[in-house]
Amino acid sequence: METEKIDKKEDPITEETREIKGKFKFNYDKHYKILFFIPLILLLISLVYLGIFYSKNGDIIYKDVSLSGGTSITVNGEIDQNQLENPLKAKFPDVSFTRLEDVTTRKQIALMIESSAPQDKLKTEIENILGYTLNEENSSIEFTGASLSQDFYRQLIIALIISFVLVSIVIFIMFKTFIPSTAVIFAIFADIAMSLALIDFFGIKLSAAGIAAFLMLIGYSVDTDILLTSRALKSREGSLNTRIFRAFKTGSLMTLTALAAVIPAFFLITGLPDSFRQIFLILALGLFADLINTWLTNASIIKWYCEKKGIK
Amino acid sequence: MKIGIRVWILIIVLALSLLSIQPWKSLENGVLIKSVETNSSAFNQGLRQGQIISSIDGKRVSGLEDFSEIISQKNYSENSSVKTIILTNQGEFILFSDKPPEITVSDIPNSNIRTGLDLSGGSRALVKAQDKELSSSEVNDLINIVENRLDVYGISDVRISSVLDLEGNNFMLVEIAGTTPEDLRNLIAQQGKFEAKIGNETVFVGGINRDITSVCRADQTCAYIEQCSQSGESEICKFRFEITLSAAAAQKHADITKNLEVNITSQGKYLSLPLDLYLDDILVDTLLISESLKGSVTTQVVVSGSGVGETRELAVKIAEKEMNKLQTILITGSLPYKLEIVKLDTISPSLGGSFTKNITLLGLIVFLIISIILFIKYRKIKITLSVILTMFSEAFITIGIAALIHWNLDAPSIAGIIAGMGTGVNDQIVILDESVSNLQISLKERIKRALFIIIGAFFTIVAAMLPLFWAGAGMLRGFALTTIIGVTVGILVTRPAFAEVVRKMGE
Secondary structure, X not given: OHHHHHHHOOOHHHHHHHHHHHHHOOOHHHHHHHHHHHHHHHHHHHHHHHHHHHHHHOOOOEEOHHHHOXXXXXXXXXXXXXXXXXXXXXXXXXXXXXXXXXXXXXXXXXXXXXXXXXXXXXXXXHHHHHOOOOOOOOEEEEEEOHHHHHHHHHHHHHHHHHHHHHHHHHHHHHHOOHHHHHHHHHHHHHHHHHHHHHHHHOOOEEOHHHHHHHHHHHHHHHHHHHHHHHHHHHOOOXXXXXXXXXXXXXXXXXXXXXXXXXXXXXXXXXOOOHHHHHHHHHHHHHHHHHHHHHHHHHHHHHHHHHHHHXXX | OOOOHHHHHHHHHHHHHHHHHOHHHHHOOOEEEEEEOOOOHHHHOOOOOOOEEEEEOOEEOOOHHHHHHHHHHOOOOXXXXXXXXXEEOOEEEEEEEOOOOOEEEEEXXXXXXXXXXXXXXXXXXXXXXXXXXXXXHHHHHHHHHHHHHHXXXXXXXXXXXXXXXXXXXXXXXXXXXXXXXXXHHHHHHOOOOEEEEEOOEEEEEOOEOOOEEEEOOOOOOOEEEEEEEEEOOEEEEEEEEEEEEOHHHHHHHHHHHHOOOEEEEOOEEEEOOOEEEEXXXXXXXXXXXXXXXXXXXOOEEEEEEEEEEOOHHHHHHXXXXXXXHHHHHHHHOOOOXXXXXXEEEEEOHHHHHHHHXXXXXXXXXHHHHHHHHHHHHHOOHHHHHHHHHHHHHHHXXXXXXXXXXXXXXXXXXXXXXXXXXXXXHXXXXXXXXXXXXXXXXXXXXXXXXXXXXXXXXXXXXXXXXHHHHOHHHHOOHHHHHHHHHHHHHHHHHHHHHHHHHHHHHHO
């Protein structure tokens, strides 16, 4: 085998690779094609799930009031959700609640109430239940008109497609070869599809900022794919496996730090603007999906491609 | 270790960012002038928005409290000319007036960093014309009129801008710190088409330079709350103010009233038709015209209206507000289009404050976690430190640029900064890993390879974020902007400096 030959040159990296192989007791050369199918199956499940979701809900996501039109009222202070829930549900069946907490004390700082109802109606009803007037000192109100929110949604989807196309063009210019570039683009697509399916599965209502996060995910997740592809295709040091494993070591650290940057926003700190939390949640899910799609899907395609082309 | 040119560039850019942010601003004493009423004595003497008042009549003003205390101690009264000496950072101004200076002031902000409405609190309205697509020049005309209307009404600290979305629709975005959404709705969503009619004939319409030459405001002799009365459970207060009509409008009044009959009622002798006041085609008040005005060319007309409230105090307040609104509309005239508020957000300042606190803490946690991960991986304090410092520099320079271009950092903008920090760390890891491995080729070559990956990553993130500048009426522009600034700073300034440091460490 090729690796053996290079081993004799005492390449420290190849030793590293052998170590990894030893640990996992896994023959990458033999089984890498199987690895390719794991994410493929996950992707298919995601797509089927999104298809079913679409046929049920008439759209591929649950939209929050910024995308479907309606009102979001955030009342400051320790507002009891139970007090509001039943009377509001009776009048506005689609009403939903979110608690906002302070980071350090874990004390509730506000309660967010969302509904498709116009702001005056929802506000008056809440005022009646709470027994005081809502003003800019004790509450925040966001209202988005129905037609504007439709425009927002449509345009953000268009933006997402433009973003995808632009990034694809950049990838093609960078690598100038069809299959490796397509593999990268395929991995991005899989990232989006899988995280979207997860968002739907968790029942999260996407906001305009949430969709913007998908745009960033395209740009963010592609880093590791570029790293992998350029290491596999452009350098010649060490065997192909070595280069892929080294790219994996670097890339997984990259994804890990990226996750470290985005996860605290969701799990540690809840008292953040909703737009902010959604951006980070989607990036986190997308980066998880990216670990699979880069190091199983993309890596398998690249390895297969290199073997076909005789790149060692 | 000798400091190379790239690190010097980084240091200089950091220093410039510091200059741009000016965190020492909080050390300055005084109050900042937020707005000056146009054509007031304060304005005529040269006081302007943005000046910093450091003392009044020789007494030091170190904050808002000092300012209000000094002003309240001065005895301004009608028909007396009180001297006020105001010392600002742009020189001394001496006012002689019977009223306190017509300015609004605020404490000096801590730095040049501006936060968006979702973090500082305030109202924001996205407005479009009803049933009409506006061109960008039409939006700009509209902005001028609305700016004038808000200014006349007395709302300061307004930012109005035109927004173009992905599909070529033009919007007007109005952002106001600390105004109630009701004010905003009344002043924007109302076209303000004012008409005074006798029968079916229009006598005059609203707008100075049209049929009106002046409107009495803030003068107790010709604009005041007339009387209040109980009506069932609530109180009604009437207001009245005088306006002066143009000669042409006054002539029209004479021509129409000339032919009217005189009715004798229990309250006196009045003309057969009253003067009906319409606002946006809704009848708001009906004034009886006294016999003496029949056929006369009168330029002085009294406009009246009322406010209703649960208590007398509230009714007076509402009447005053209504009066101000009507005066504003009469002065500024009607808006050229019927407007529709398609998005209206009001963020409470206190919630915004806790958001800011949480975001700051989040930033620190992210720094800490990344430092720990890097230290575990590389086991070298020097490397960890240089990555962290680079990451910090990037965020700092991004904020510096945001301050320089007067960008308001809203939640999406800050998300962009943090995400940008994440990609920054990614790139540094690539540089580090390339430089410590593949020892058979030169370090320079290895760093060159790292740069290929980094430049690729740069272009993909810019390409990915670009469409956000226009999608969704630019509401998420901040997210794209700070991300792109962050990665650009990275590729031009911090990454080369970091690569140089790594190269020096390697050697």
